[in-house]
Amino acid sequence: MASKEEKKGEGKAATFQLVEDSPKFPKIEEDMLKQWKKNNTFQESLKRSKEAKLPEYMFYDGPPFATGLPHYGHILAGTIKDIVTRYAHQTGHHVERRFGWDCHGLPVEHEIDKKLGIKTKEDVMEMGIDRYNAECRSIVMRYSGAWRDIVTRCGRWIDFDNDYKTLDTSFMESVWWVFKQLFEKKLVYRGFKVMPYSTACTTPLSNFETQQNYQDVRDPSVIVSFPVVGGKDVVGGGEETVHLLAWTTTPWTLPSNVALCVNPKFTYVKLKDNKRNKIFIMAKSRLSFLYRDTKKKNTDQKQGGGKKKKSKKKKKKKKGNDAAAAQPAKKADAKEKEEGAKSEEKKEEAAKEEASKLPPYEIIEEIKGDKLVGLRYEPLFDFFKDWGAKNDAFRVVSDDYVTDDGGTGIVHQAPAFGEDDYRVCMKYSIIKRGEPLVCPVDDNGMYTDEVGPDLKGKHVKSKGPESADSIICRKLKDKGRLILKETFDHPYPFCWRSDTPLIYRAVPSWFVNVPKIRD
Numbered sequence: 001m002a003s004k005e006e007k008k009g010e011g012k013a014a015t016f017q018l019v020e021d022s023p024k025f026p027k028i029e030e031d032m033l034k035q036w037k038k039n040n041t042f043q044e045s046l047k048r049s050k051e052a053k054l055p056e057y058m059f060y061d062g063p064p065f066a067t068g069l070p071h072y073g074h075i076l077a078g079t080i081k082d083i084v085t086r087y088a089h090q091t092g093h094h095v096e097r098r099f100g101w102d103c104h105g106l107p108v109e110h111e112i113d114k115k116l117g118i119k120t121k122e123d124v125m126e127m128g129i130d131r132y133n134a135e136c137r138s139i140v141m142r143y144s145g146a147w148r149d150i151v152t153r154c155g156r157w158i159d160f161d162n163d164y165k166t167l168d169t170s171f172m173e174s175v176w177w178v179f180k181q182l183f184e185k186k187l188v189y190r191g192f193k194v195m196p197y198s199t200a201c202t203t204p205l206s207n208f209e210t211q212q213n214y215q216d217v218r219d220p221s222v223i224v225s226f227p228v229v230g231g232k233d234v235v236g237g238g239e240e241t242v243h244l245l246a247w248t249t250t251p252w253t254l255p256s257n258v259a260l261c262v263n264p265k266f267t268y269v270k271l272k273d274n275k276r277n278k279i280f281i282m283a284k285s286r287l288s289f290l291y292r293d294t295k296k297k298n299t300d301q302k303q304g305g306g307k308k309k310k311s312k313k314k315k316k317k318k319k320g321n322d323a324a325a326a327q328p329a330k331k332a333d334a335k336e337k338e339e340g341a342k343s344e345e346k347k348e349e350a351a352k353e354e355a356s357k358l359p360p361y362e363i364i365e366e367i368k369g370d371k372l373v374g375l376r377y378e379p380l381f382d383f384f385k386d387w388g389a390k391n392d393a394f395r396v397v398s399d400d401y402v403t404d405d406g407g408t409g410i411v412h413q414a415p416a417f418g419e420d421d422y423r424v425c426m427k428y429s430i431i432k433r434g435e436p437l438v439c440p441v442d443d444n445g446m447y448t449d450e451v452g453p454d455l456k457g458k459h460v461k462s463k464g465p466e467s468a469d470s471i472i473c474r475k476l477k478d479k480g481r482l483i484l485k486e487t488f489d490h491p492y493p494f495c496w497r498s499d500t501p502l503i504y505r506a507v508p509s510w511f512v513n514v515p516k517i518r519d
Helices: 004-012 025-039 041-051 072-090 108-116 121-127 128-139 144-152 169-184 250-256 284-290 292-324 326-359 385-390 419-427 468-478 516-517
Strands: 100-102 159-165 186-198 212-228 240-250 259-262 267-273 278-282 361-368 395-398 410-413 482-493 503-512
Touching: 025 041, 025 144, 041 159, 100 144, 108 128, 121 128, 144 159, 144 503, 169 186, 186 419, 212 250, 212 468, 240 250, 240 410, 250 468, 259 419, 267 284, 278 284, 278 361, 278 410, 395 419, 410 419, 468 482
Parallel strands: 100 159, 240 278, 259 395
Antiparallel strands: 186 503, 212 240, 212 482, 259 410, 267 278, 267 361
């Protein structure tokens, strides 16, 4: 049995210190940070790996903005990056790790816009780009000290003293050099990408940012008719015009319509609408969307109309009596007019009563969706008629993205304002890579003069009786193309910075031709 002295000696010879019963982890971390700082451990590891001429490990980091404080997402990503670079170092590589700052783009500009009350790009131009840039530079490193403290406290090994900023001329020139190499090798092209877009901040947002601020809104829900031109071998050879029905909750996109999309696998019906006395085509599975509670609706309208007519009769009779009393010579004419009005009212009531006996619609025939592809139709407006003639637009296309869980089973296509619209119209060569799009909306969300004086200068998401949606619906009603107008309550994405509604918009940009590199 060992003596107390032997046990004491064994304790002194132990490799590790004894662990406390209740260790204070924050203090242990702080002691470790002090030790690293005292021994210059991180810099020493870089020096030794460089002197040993170890192979270099390149790590491309996405730098953060310094205009805000770091949050959980930054800390998590930073920890993962630290693990990757430490592992590379420990497996025999020299890993230069310089902290970087993203000094360009929306976060900085948005802060200055709020400070100076800037609303549009025109305001920036009026102020002067040099002055605007100077204001941005003044705040770009506002929280750099806090970033250094928090990142260091998390134990990440990274060089803050030799950091880089994207506003440095050397950094910007290196980016332009890379782009020049791609351009000279014809590996880049100018095109469009449909993205969530903030008209208040005049910039696209990421899908993650789009999810940050959904709000319940009330938008118009409209069904619009598109008269078919020709195509009698598909829709029949009768004298009456056949109308394709499309549904949308964004009437403001209708002036930019260039195609209609059906699902090739759906069954569509050609039907006679007895109330409107027109021939329509829509998805068979969506008939209930247009024809709902028809009997009750007709009864309510008839009763309401009867009350109004009764009131009018009294007024007319009173006017007739007054006129007869004042001018006896015209009594016979007034009586004749009154009897004529009564006769017309009776005819109208008889016609309504006859129509009420008929079903709301009668199906003429069923048509498979793929048979509708290629049909041509009259555009809603003449704004882009010439463009359509050159690009083989205003026709029916097909794609599986069209569903029958809403609408009419026919989707109107405005490729500048819909990701699927853009893809489908590209597939059918209605739009082509690198060529201009039909996009009569400027960076601030205002209509351009391409769509006429009634809409020019209107914001596409404005509200009220003189909003873009309201003006367009009135125009369609006057043309006889507005079949149904209701309101639709649904969650809608708002810009999390400006708290204004987002739109989807084609944003011009340069793209790397990845398929060409891959092939």
